[in-house]
Amino acid sequence: MSQTLIVLFNLKPGVDAAAYENWAQATDIATVKTLESCDDFKVYRSAGLLMSEASPPYQYVEIIQVNDMAIFGDEVGSDTMQKVAGEFQTFADNPIFMLTDDIEG
Numbered sequence: 001m002s003q004t005l006i007v008l009f010n011l012k013p014g015v016d017a018a019a020y021e022n023w024a025q026a027t028d029i030a031t032v033k034t035l036e037s038c039d040d041f042k043v044y045r046s047a048g049l050l051m052s053e054a055s056p057p058y059q060y061v062e063i064i065q066v067n068d069m070a071i072f073g074d075e076v077g078s079d080t081m082q083k084v085a086g087e088f089q090t091f092a093d094n095p096i097f098m099l100t101d102d103i104e105g
Contacts, residue, residue: 002039003069004102007062009095017059020091021045031084032064037072039065060092 011020024043032041041064046056066072075081088095 005064
């Protein structure tokens with residue numbers, strides 16, 4: 001069964017947004033998209049809240065379409081992905097990882 005992993009996060013204080021976004025494009029997105037278990041991976045920068053002047057609670061949202069969680073677990077454990085995950089942790093401040101199911105089946 002396919003599932004979607006949604007990651008919500010802000011950057012750590014002092015992290016340059018351009019540096020994170022360059023890394024995300026060159027390393028994170030490029031690497032994750034090569035995984036057999038992933039159908040798609042996108043990173044979004046929050047632009048605002050609909051009909052509100054308030055700031056969004058999170059600066060970034062990642063959406064990873066996973067076609068096989070068992071394979072994904074194995075792939076995430078690889079040396080390459082552990083390196084990417086470690087680099088991600090230098091940018092992201094307490095990211096929230098939500099595993100979701102499509103209610104349409």
